[in-house]
Amino acid sequence: MTHAPKWTYVCRLDDIVPNAGVCAKVGDKQVAVFRLVSPAGEEEGIYAIDNHDPRSGANVLSRGIVGDVSGEIVVASPVYKNHFCLRSGRCLEDDVWSVAPYPVRVSEDGMILVKEA
Amino acid sequence: MSLKIVVVGNGMVGHKLLEQLADQPGVDITVLCEEPRPAYDRVHLSEYFSGKSAEDLSLVAPGFFDNPAIALKLNAKAVAIDTAGKVVTTADGERIAYDKLVLATGSYPFVPPVPGRDRPGCLVYRTIEDLEAMTQWGAKSRVGVVIGGGLLGLECAKALKDMGLATHVVEFAPRLMTVQVDDMGGKLLRRKIEALGVTVHTQKNTTEIVDGAGMGVGGRHKMVFADGSVLETDMVVFSAGIRPRDELARSGGLKMGERGGIVVDNFCRTSDPNVYAIGECALWEGRIFGLVAPGYDMARTVAAHLSQSRVANPESRVPAFEGADMSTRLKLLGVDVASIGDAQGATPGSLNYLFSDEVAGHYKKLVVSSDKKTLLGAVLVGEANDYGSLLQLALNRIPLPEHPEDLILPAREGGSKGGIGVDLLPDAAMICSCNNVTKGALCGAIGEGATTIGAIKKCTKAATSCGGCGPLVKQVLDAELKKAGVTVLNHLCEHFAHSRQEMFHLIKVGQLKTFDAVLLAHGKGRGCDICKPAVGSILASAWNEHVLKPKHQSVQDTNDYYLANLQKDGTYSVVPRIPGGEITPEKLIVIGRVAQRFNLYTKITGGQRIDLFGARVEQLPLIWKDLVDAGFESGHAYGKALRTVKSCVGSTWCRYGVQDSVHMAIRIEERYRGLRSPHKIKMAVSGCTRECAEAQGKDVGVIATEKGWNLYVGGNGGMKPRHADLLATDLDDETLIRYIDRFLMLYIRTGDRLQRTSTWMDNIEGGLDYVKKAVCEDSLGIAGELEIEMQKLVDTYECEWKKAINTPETLKRFRHFVNSQEPDQNIQFVDERGQIRPLSRLEKKLEENA
Ligand code: SRM
Ligand SMILES: Cc1cc2nc3c(=O)[nH]c(=O)nc-3n(C[C@H](O)[C@H](O)[C@H](O)COP(=O)(O)OP(=O)(O)OC[C@H]3O[C@@H](n4cnc5c(N)ncnc54)[C@H](O)[C@@H]3O)c2cc1C
Ligand code: SF4
Ligand code: FES
Secondary structure, eight states, X not given: OOOXXXXXXXXXXXXXXXXXXXXXEETTEEEEEEEEEOTTSOEEEEEEXXXXXXXXXXXXXXXXXXXXXXXXEEEEOTTTOOEEETTTOOBSSOGGGXXXXXXXXXXXXXXXEEEOO | OOEEEEEEOOSHHHHHHHHHHTTOXXXXXXXXXXXXXXXXXXXXXXXXXXXXXXXXXXXXXXXXXXXXXXXXXXXXXXXXXXXXXXXXEETTOOEEEOSEEEEOOOEEEOXXXXXXXXXXXXXXXXXXXXXXXXXXXXXXXXXXXXEOOSHHHHHXXXXXXXXXXXXXEEOSSSSSXXXXXXXXXXXXXXXXXXXXXXXEEOSOOEXXXXXXXXXXXTOSEEEEETTSOEEEESEEEEOSOEEEOOHHHHHTTOOBOXXXXXXXXXXOBOSSTTEEEOGGGEXXXXXXXXXXXXXXXXXXXXXXXXXXXXXXXXGGTSOXXXXXXXXXXXXXXXXXXXXXXXXXXXXXXXXXXXEEETTTTXXXXXXXXXXXXXXXXXXXXXXXXXXXXXXXXXXXXXXXXXOGGGGTSOOOXXXXXXXXXXXXXXXXXXXXXXXXXXXXXXXXXXXXXXXXXXXXXXXXXXXXXXOTTHHHHHHHHHHHHHHTTOOOOOOSBTTBOSOHHHHHHHHHHTTOOSHHHHHHHHOOSSOOTTHHHHHHHHHHHHHOOOTTSXXXXXTSOXXXXXXXXXXXXXXXXXXXXXXXXXXXXXXXXXXXXXXXXXXXXEEEOTTSSEEEEEEOGGGHHHHHHHHHHTTOOBOOTTSSBEEEEEEOOGGGTOTTOOSOHHHHHHHHHHHHXXXXXSSOEEEEEESSTTOTTOGGGSSEEEEEOSSSEEEEEOOBOTTSOBOOEEEEEEEOHHHHHHHHHHHXXXXXXXXXXXXXXXXXXXXXTTHHHHHHHHHHSOTTSOHHHHHHHHHHHXXXXXXXXXXXXXXXHHHTTOSSOSSOOOOOTTOOXXXXXXXXXXXXXXXXXXXXXX
């Protein structure tokens, strides 16, 4: 039997500090959700990838520093500092450590929803 | 009509062939794979035990088998070949016709015909299924035996040991790794491995395996040896060598070697011109290559040969397989072992150089030609850093230096080692044999802009398999960059074209107060995990705003973000400040109570204080509430900041003490606590010249004299210890503090990112003399300014934790899930020596399997 994937409420947009992440429980998965804001203060979207860092085995990606490497938006794992592309979950240092990305939606009144993979 | 190719076996070598054939036009490939999954990395198989999954080990690029020209059949074992009819039959009875057939069936682990070898718990080590069986048996065993002390056997012993079993290695020969090392090397290897707690038995011939006496765990089996001795164990893994899987080839009547193996020529053709054999099943000039690199070469040869199969005499257009070098470098149970070429000195007339250092546990041997001109082979045990250079000397027959022994003798003070400069290597020198990358190819890639190790790995694949060539790749890179006149820039990162020192100045002068303001004024892009914490630290040194303010939040490393040190399992450690190492019994009891209440692991640190480990994020504020209520402050163990001021007991108690070192240490620690800097700062105060506080190993060291204090600076323990330099002597209390103020502020202004005072002193123009003059004689005319800046920081200090637990806005971040109160289930502990410790990844896996 398969379930239609459903959208899970995470938090409100302003519950996430600009350019930081939070960890959300989505089904039985842990998902790291990040809010990007430009230096000038414009909202630049919400991104979601696995919270599990395959390299260290710890659930901590939401606690990494967000930034860019050659223009690609990434988060650096707080443990061994390997970088994950926020759009695709790809690990820049080694594909073996790549993680899953998740679809995200922000409702008109600022609620963040993540879809189970 | 396309060329119908059938490949039997989708192992490492079979898959390399598919990769080579994938974009050739006009081929139609069927792959028969006996295993339930396509190709995976057998070389790194043991990493399965340290947490890698079967998917992680896969060698198949995403979408690879979507290629319509390749049909992969899993669980499909080939059982017969009809070479006349050109048909392969599978175990299911399916008949598949071919124009060309490639056998890549690999090998199987040899299990000696010992009665009892089929008992449950007697295993082998080759496939993922084998590893799954090992994990399952490991979970219900206390003792494990590996039969075979070769390369694979020792790797397997490590896996058993990591599973927590009492581990034995049983070897038939008189020493370990008979093929690769000699007697002395074997002896040292054995000593090292035994020191790790693995028991080694040599010259043991197992005659049978029977029921053990210890019913159940501890002695499921009893191994009986020819000399009458016995060994009880719960599981046995056979690792006594490999044998080619040639049964299929036999069924087709192909020519076999006397002791097995499919005979092939220089183009990997078998006795039937339409059938090839590659990898560990192929016998070339009487040899089987049990390593992956030669197999890859064979795959490349066959792919080229197949692509030319419609032209006459393809042999003239295709590079032949020319045999392979069997040199290896490995880390076995953490012991470096390397073997190059003729390691046993079998070449007639060859001469040996031996070097053995029983203290450090190093053994090195060179085998050179009778004229001492060329290197024929080498053995390195315990330390194998020179493997890459020695291998190049041997492979390229580069003339040896006048005293070849210098190559293995340790470098002495002043003397430089007679190694080879990479410049000597010809372009054709094979640097990475796993991936077939020559020095020429590396230089080409560097020329085209791959100027970092990461970029080189990406575009050439060098150093991405066994990693043995890594140091050499780095040397080639450095040499090429130097030739190109590239100076290494001290820019912070790609977002700021300034050094840390310049950034400090720009931020001060521009009165910039946030990362975004700094980025808009002087940087580009969004910033990253390098510049964000560095700028955050400068902002703290310059303006001393609380690191927890929302506007500084997103630039902090996780340690600063949670005001605690991240541990490997995602928990944090808590270190309250204990100035000078002095603590009242009441406060000790408080720490004990807090640790009990939150079930934390406690340990006395190397910095005279107490670390509490295993706190989950949501517990941190509760723990700190208890600590702050009892009068503790943050110890800043998480920050690039002042750590501890170590102190000896001093003149108050000690019969030799000449000053009150504890009092001075506490005064200093309270003055500079919370001070953010380019890297961490450590200090110490000793009460007399006996130096029990080890002040000369600290960034700032103070040693009491009859007349006052001697001030030392720039000391370092850690990775590259450095003795501190004497800056000034016989200072009174106030001058001492003034000098430390000036010294620290100068360092904070001009130090590089993550540069300790030791490297700063070594790199600053003018060196010690310059610093001495600036601090003690005010040669720069800024001493007053530096003192005022420091005083401002001292006056605005507040305990970050006290502030945090009283700021509801800040407390919000201390939870694992934003949308649930649950803790992180992945954090799990067991008891060890009466305290908690995190479960290892292997233990977590075992629990899931149980
Ligand atoms: C806890 C402690 C080990 C212990 O159990 O004793 C420790 C633990 C860590 N040390 Fe240390 N060091 C500890 C004393 C030392 C000492 C001894 C000392 O301070 O007297 C040294 C050598 C002295 C020196 O630094 O000059 C030391 C040299 C290092 C280094 C190498 C620094 C260098 O310049 O070479 C690092 C790595 C770094 O900082 O880049 C390091 C890094 C670390 C880190 C932060 C690694 C990390 O990022 O996870 C460890 C985490 C601490 C934690 O989670 O709480 N630790 N470390 C000690 C804490 C002392 C304290 O109370 O704050
Ligand atoms: C634990 C371990 C560690 C190793 N470490 C190293 C190392 O550090 N360095 C190194 O160079 N080498 C190492 N090796 C050796 C290396 O893995 C082999 O050299 C390499 O895998 C050989 O590739 P292959 O394709 O010839 O054989 P394999 O990878 O064994 O592939 C053969 C495949 O053919 C399949 N097959 C066999 N018969 C049939 C049939 N009749 N029908 C269908 N399919 C069939 C098998 O099931 C298998 O999947 C290690 C090996 C092991 C087991
Ligand atoms: S340094 Fe001097 S005063 Fe301090 S404990 Fe040692 S001998 Fe005593
Ligand atoms: S030699 Fe193995 S990765 Fe380069």
